[in-house]
Amino acid sequence: MPELPEVETVRRGLHQLYLGRPLLGLVLEGHRTVRRHPPGLLRQLEGRVLEGTDRVGKFLFLRWSGGRDLVVHLRMSGQLRAEQRGAQRRPHTHAVMAFDGAGEVHFVDPRTFGELFLLDEARPEGLGHLGPDxxxxxxxxxxxxxxxxxxxxxxxxxxxxxxxxxxxxxxxxxxxxxxxxxxxxxxxxxxxxxxxxxxxxxxxxxxxxxxxxxxxxxxxxxxxxxxxxxxxxxxxxxxxxxxxxxxxxxxxxxxxxxxxxxxxxxxxxx
DNA sequence: CGATTATCCTGTGCGC
DNA sequence: TGCGCACAGGATAATC
CATH class of the missing domain: 1.10.8.50 (Helicase, Ruva Protein; domain 3)
Structure with a gap:
């Protein structure tokens, strides 16, 4: 199950593969993956450049140009997988992020406990309750x-x-x-x-x-x-x-x- | 308020 | 062989 070391390993991979790349598109499937705010808000990330990655505890942050943070939590069964452009989606793929010139990231999560959300739009209190990393x-x-x-x-x-x-x-x-x-x-x-x-x-x-x-x-x-x-x-x-x-x-x-x-x-x- | 329990969910592996 | 069930567990809401 992903805890801090696993999330950190994933973060380093994202940083290595996608830093500086523009997001071409973000496609969601199903209704459970984005649940802290209207899912359509994620479309505002399209066209932005990945400018940084971060992590607090088990929460992963993707920082985009223009100052938006996409938060990813894998919970128990979530995975992020690097795929080729247009690669077949394995079962339980709930989100696909396509990067310019760098393929895709698939968010796969059989138990659907994992989630994505925009930090500023998160309800109720964001992540302010978290203790120190x-x-x-x-x-x-x-x-x-x-x-x-x-x-x-x-x-x-x-x-x-x-x-x-x-x-x-x-x-x-x-x-x-x-x-x-x-x-x-x-x-x-x-x-x-x-x-x-x-x-x-x-x-x-x-x-x-x-x-x-x-x-x-x-x-x-x-x-x-x-x-x-x-x-x-x-x-x-x-x-x-x-x-x-x-x-x-x-x-x-x-x-x-x-x-x-x-x-x-x-x-x-x- | 602090502590415990239930809930969300599916794949897996076990016993019968 | 097949069925039912316990278990895995992160975060949070509900309850004691």
Whole structure:
């Protein structure tokens, strides 16, 4: 599932392929992909030049000449794929952006949770609720966010208002790196544990970006070119229930937090 | 207010 | 073989 490292990998691909290219056309199919404002507003992007790309958490930004930002969120099953001009659309293709001299980008999303929207037109509040991007997380901010909270640590690590970009997979990997159980009450963490979480966040996400993200067995995530990531090969705990901990060889445990599976090493993580 | 649960959706893989 | 169902999970609305 696309989390920060996967979205960053896609962003870099878009930047590499399409920066400086004019958008010839943007075609939408279906009614769910643009839902924060009238879909027709996207037509104002046609003819504009892609001047930059950005990312906050799992939100991807395409910045266009004239000062418009198209926001893309892949949610769980969304993909952006680079295609040749006029390429056949695979199933669940909901948007096609054609670039002058650079082929097309297809937005493919079987579960239709993903979305596109123009930043200025977004309702209700835009993206102002997002916490700091996970790569810019500070110990002070995290300590304040966790202070006094009884909810499981992982619930706050995956709360985009606390820190933007961490989802179910990387929250488990970060907790392992910090040697803290994901089900610990958030407010019970010591100051050193919070510091380890911040360091673990930076380290895990940076290594995951380096590896092109994680592609699980379902093959849901791939980059613009259809290539899977390889960070799953380095996962310490996620998806490894019963397998030996890479550090102490004890079996990795799985618990459910909320409705999500969470993996941890009962010995290495307290 | 904080914490939990339901909702959106489809492909996949499992048990019976 | 086929059917039903649990599961995967990001963000947000609803509810406790």
């Amino acid at each position: 996970a790569l810019r997380l500070s110990a002070g901010h995290l300590a304040r966010a966790l202070d006094g909270r009884r909810a499981p640590l992982k619930a706050l690590l995956t709360d985009q208002r606390v820190v933007a970009g961490v989802g179910n997979i990387y929250a488990d990997e970060i907790c392992f790196a910090a040697r803290v159980r994901p089900d610990r009450p958030a407010g019970s963490l010591s100051r050193p544990a919070v510091a380890r979480l911040v360091a673990g966040t930076t380290d895990v996400l940076a290594r995951a970006i380096e590896a092109g993200g994680s592609t699980l067995g379902d093959g849901q995530y791939c980059d613009l070119f259809g290539q899977p990531g390889s960070f799953q090969l380095q996962h310490a705990v996620y998806g490894r229930e019963g397998l030996p901990c890479r550090s102490c060889a004890r079996p990795v445990a799985r618990v459910r937090l909320g409705a999500r599976s969470s993996y941890f090493c009962p010995r290495c993580q307290r």
